[in-house]
Amino acid sequence: MKPRPMPRFLSGLSIKLMATIIVVILAVEVVIFLPSIANYRASWLEDKLRVGVVAARVLDAVPDVMALPSALTDRLLLSAGANAIVYRREGQSQMIEREGAKTPDNVVAADMRERGFPTLMLGAIDTLLSDGNRTLRIVGSGDLNESLVELLMPERPLHRDLLEYSLNFFIITFVIAAITAIVLYVFVSILLIGPIRRVTQNLIGFRQAPENATLILAPSTRRDELGIAERELAAMETDLFSMLRQRRHLADLGLAVAKINHDLRNTLTSAQLLSDQVATLDDPKVQRLAPRLVTTLDKAIGFAQSVLDYGRESAIPPNPAPTNLRSLLDDAAFDAGLIGHPVVDFSNQTPAALVLNVDAAQFGRIFTNLLKNAREALEASAGKTTAPIVMAKLRSDKSGLFLTISDNGPGLPPRARDNLFVAFEGSARSGGTGLGLAIAREPYSGPRRHIELY
Structure with a gap:
């Protein structure tokens, strides 16, 4: 049989906090x-000793203690709560005791001349743990330094008062702890x-429906660590929501593109058949342009096929060749x-004889996207840029070859620069998709490359 889980209100952070405060x-x-x-014990004993000192003054003032009436001595002993009082001075001792008092058997001494804290604390613990049936011998100095006063009395009154004080102490302590815990808890x-x-409930709710924008946490204006956590959580949930929404849109777009691409591939195939027929014509202009037309159509058909393969997760791996x-x-x-x-002029300053072992189709897509972006940027700045030019330059060092494709256009606005390689976000012109550089940055498993953009 499985144990029943602890109720949620007993396992919450608030109950643990209150219990911790009380403990x-x-x-x-x-x-x-x-x-x-x-x-408390020292004060109690001091009070009794002071009464004993008063009684000692009486003894000191009377020449013959034995001549004192028993009623007077009993009254003195009763006021101190003692069975006997001994007064010692200059080697002489005087004692009065209650009539009929028995000689004590179990005597425990309390020397009030020793005021060390360990001694007082051990004495209090000893009294508290005793049964209160012992006789207490209180020793202290009289009015004069050379005088000494001793009181013999039962320990039970001290034991009873000390127990009562301890009980009251713990009751008051518990009440203070409870009130403090409640106030602190509030x-x-x-x-x-x-x-x-609130943050915990938001995490649970957002985890169950991350595509629901209404569940994004509305951060407070707090400036402490909790406020920072709320703002960071809200930002993370916003980013996650945007990413999931973009992926959903991409999934829908991918499905639509796959359907369109299938028909497009058939259309391109028909265009390829027509281009083959056009290539057989004897017109010199046709002969000059037909190879490029055929090559372009082949690339389009290959790209359409690669989209379908990618949708089926069966993309053709790179095929490096010289x-x-x-x-x-x-x-x-x-x-x-x-x-x-x-x-716009294009200046290709790469060496004419340089041959690399790369996948020409993948690298061709990368270069086409980069050069197209450069051309569109220069066209958008027509009249603002003197002698617009796109340049491709190669340099090398110990770490490898570096191809730099640059232009002398106006550059990218901050928003486009911050989202340069983010799909659908990095476009710097109206109508742009923002896919060009995202495609150019796709991982390539062929030889190492480094591309710098300016």
């Missing part, structure tokens, strides 16, 4: 209790427990609309 206060009071009972509940419970970098950049510049552009 800590009681522990502190226990530490205070020992010196308290030691001082303040802590307002300042901490309530906001923490590729002339300069020719690859020229082809990419033609696809990006830079070759023959009426305004």
